[in-house]
Each structure stands twice: as structure tokens, then as C-alpha cells.
Amino acid sequence: MAAGAQTLHVHPKNSQGQDTLEPQYVAAWLSALRKACPGTPLGVTTGAWSSPDAPARLEMIRSWYELPDFASVNWHEEGAEEVAALLHHRGVAVEAGIWQADAARKWASSPLKTQCLRVLIEVQDVPAETVESEAVRLLELVKGPNHSGSRQAFQAPVLLHGEEGSAWAAVQLAARWGLGTRIGLEDTLLLPDGRRAGGNADLIVAAKFFLAM
Numbered sequence: 410m411a412a413g414a415q416t417l418h419v420h421p422k423n424s425q426g427q428d429t430l431e432p433q434y435v436a437a438w439l440s441a442l443r444k445a446c447p448g449t450p451l452g453v454t455t456g457a458w459s460s461p462d463a464p465a466r467l468e469m470i471r472s473w474y475e476l477p478d479f480a481s482v483n484w485h486e487e488g489a490e491e492v493a494a495l496l497h498h499r500g501v502a503v504e505a506g507i508w509q510a511d512a513a514r515k516w517a518s519s520p521l522k523t524q525c526l527r528v529l530i531e532v533q534d535v536p537a538e539t540v541e542s543e544a545v546r547l548l549e550l551v552k553g554p555n556h557s558g559s560r561q562a563f564q565a566p567v568l569l570h571g572e573e574g575s576a577w578a579a580v581q582l583a584a585r586w587g588l589g590t591r592i593g594l595e596d597t598l599l600l601p602d603g604r605r606a607g608g609n610a611d612l613i614v615a616a617k618f619f620l621a622m
Contacts, residue, residue, distance in 0.1 A: 412609075412611075412614050412617075413613050413614070414613050416451070416452060416479075417446065418453070418481065418591065419442065419451065419452070419453055420456075420459075420595070421434045421435045421437075421439075421453060422434065428456065428458060428459040430459045430460050430466060431469055432469060432474055435453060436473070436474060438453075439453075439475045439477055450478040451478050452477055452478060452479040452480055453480050454481055455483075455492050456481075456486070457483065463488030463491070466488060466492060467488065467492060470492065473499070476499060476500065476501055478501070479501060479526050480501050480502075480503060481504040482504065482505060483506040483508065484513075484516045485508060485512035485515075489515075490519060490521060493521050493525070497521070497524050503526055504525065504527055504528070504529050504568070505522070505525045505527075505528045506531055507529060507530055507531060507547055507551055508531045509547075510546070510547070513550035513551045514550055516528070516551060517550060517552065522565065527565060527566035527568050527589070528565050528566070528568070529568050530547050530548060531570060532544055532547070532570070532571040532572075532579050533571075536574060536575075537578035540571060540575045540579050540582060541582055543575075544569055544579070544582060551565075566589065567589065568583075568588065568589040569583040569588045570596060572595075572596045572597065573597055576592065576596045576597035577597070577619075580592055580620075581619050590620070592612045592615075592616045593612060596612075601615055
């Protein structure tokens with residue numbers, strides 16, 4: 410946060426170091442982060458890898474007693490709409506994670522889309538030179554067939570980011586388009602010049618250079 414981040418997205422871990430949605434671990438992580446970074450908006454993943462069984466995932470979220478400010482929901486995963494609806498009911502803002510075309514189409518026709526905090530356009534690990542075309546494709550699908558106007562006219566806030574080979578190209582593209590972005594060790598371990606980052610703060614500092622251009 411001191412390096413310039415505005416929010417934190419985290420994956421709470423269990424005692425074996427695995428991503429989890431179990432309420433005791435989510436509470437422990439959120440409590441520690443709120444103590445370390447008071448006032449910082451905190452978000453968590455609800456990725457299906459944390460709990461592949463959709464009903465079990467819903468039950469864990471229903472059992473949370475320490476709530477994040479927001480949570481990301483990957484719209485291509487089984488049970489995504491149910492997870493998003495439950496989070497909204499519990500007062501947790503929803504980030505709609507869009508990784509692929511089918512997910513973008515589903516979100517564009519979802520009755521929940523007007524209840525989402527923002528849309529995460531997540532460009533997968535593709536060559537840097539193809540990041541813009543992939544981002545444009547996903548954005549157009551997210552808008553839906555009845556939308557007209559430019560990217561800037563799209564009403565839902567968009568956060569654009571990549572991973573591995575697409576990470577820094579996505580940050581630069583987000584800066585050029587005036588969109589939100591994110592960077593962290595979940596996305597890449599490398600700085601733009603290929604050196605290994607010392608931590609999340611190094612990545613944030615590097616991203617701020619592009620955003621200031």
C-alpha cells in the first residue's frame with residue numbers, strides 16, 4: 410500500500426498453504442490485513458480451485474463471519490451466478506472475472522451484471538503483441554450485442570490485467586485506455602525488464618511508471 414496500491418486482492422490460505430474459502434482462514438487473513446492496512450478495501454478470491462464442489466463453496470461463503478469488502482467471481486465457473494447472488498445478499502461487492510468469450514457472453518446477459526462492483530477483464534498468458542486484440546474481443550462481448558458506443562461509454566467499471574507473458578502489456582494497455590489495472594505476484598514474478606521482483610511493492614512501483622506516462 411505504501412508503494413501506491415489502492416486495494417488488495419488476496420487468496421486466503423489454510424495451514425497447508427492451499428487456497429481456501431473456509432471461514433476461519435478467511436477471517437484470520439482479513440483480520441491481519443485490516444490491522445496492518447486499516448481502511449484499505451480488501452477483496453478475496455472465490456475461485457473454484459479453492460473448493461471444486463459448488464454447493465460446498467456456497468456453504469463456506471454463507472458461513473463467513475468476517476466479510477471482505479469485495480470478492481472476485483469467475484463467471485465461467487460452475488455456480489458463479491449463485492456465488493455472486495449470495496455475496497450480494499451478504500453485502501459483499503462482486504468483481505466479475507471474465508477470462509474467456511463464453512463467460513463474457515454469460516455476464517452480458519446476466520441479471521446480476523448491474524449489481525457488480527466492476528468487471529475484471531483477465532487476459533490469459535498470451536504473447537504481448539496479442540493482448541490488445543484479446544482485450545478488445547472480451548470487452549466487446551461483455552458489452553453485449555445491444556451496446557453502442559466506445560469503450561469509454563461502457564457503464565460498468567473495468568479493471569484490465571494479464572498474467573505471465575501478458576501481464577505488463579495489459580498494464581500498459583489499461584493505462585492507455587484509462588482503465589483500472591492490477592499487478593502482483595499472482596500475475597507475474599518479473600519486472601518489465603525481466604528481472605525477478607523482490608515482492609509486490611516492486612511490481613506496484615513499476616506499474617505506476619506506466620500509469621504516469
